Amino acid sequence: MEKPMLVAGNWKMNGLKAALVEVEAIARAADSAPSRVEVAIAPPFTLLALARGAAAGTRLQLGGQDCHANPSGAHTGCIAAPMLADLGCDFVIVGHSERRTDNGETDAVVKLKATAAIVAGLRAIICVGETEAERDAARHLDVVAAQIDGSLPDADPASVVIAYEPVWAIGTGRTPLAGDVDEMHNAIRARLVARYGEDGRRILILYGGSVKPSNAAELFAVPEVGGALVGGASLKAADFLPIIAAA
Ligand code: PEP
DSSP: OOSEEEEEEEEETOGGGGGGHHHHHHHHHHHSTTEEEEEEEEEHHHHHHHHHHHHSSOEEEESSSSBBBBSSSSSEEEOBBHHHHHTTOOOEEEEHHHHHHHHHOOOOHHHHHHHHHHTTTTTTEEEEEHHHHHTTOOOOOHHHHHHHHSSSSOOOOOOOEEEOOOGGGGTTTTTOOHHHHEEEEEEEHHHHHHHHGGGGGGSSEEEEOOOOTTTTTHHHOOOOHHOEEEEEGGGHHHHHHHHHOOO
């Protein structure tokens, strides 16, 4: 495979200081990867500064799993995009389905967060994806199109990455057929081109949802798949490194 790829890990609410050995191993793999393959992880906020130190001088990119839409203010417990940038982060994930479900985040909120991330100089990995009921009702293409339309910032697509994550595939061990991923990624690409013109062709579209060493190569072979957002299999270098190698 010769296309540009981004393999990003989402550690969710996992990871104590002992996990820094995994960061160091992933950072070594990031340095060994071909230059067209970018490697990134989003550890919990509590580990970001330590992870930045552990990955210092390497090509491993670091990011947050969420940010607030405002750059500062009276929002107890929240983290602003400029704080992540100040820490040396490269990106932030916004609109993950767990945040859309657990925190009631709408497309409009996700758009504000993505915009805040880009204003702060970060890349925004914007997550979209349908539920199982929506796929069963053959509404998946319409649902994701609406999420794309509502969640993406109006300007600067250069800092936008999309992660297509079917909700029913996250943490379940189930993945769509390669043909279904192909259909959805083509539909997302068409939407991006309609929205941003030729710039929309350069936006990476990651696949996420139960990516593991055994299925990564098949998913990466889908033409419009530009990498992966990996949850559970990014926590241990032993699982994550073969996925990076498959890119
Ligand atoms: C995710 O949460 O972004 C994800 C893709 O999780 P998993 O790989 O564990 O399905």
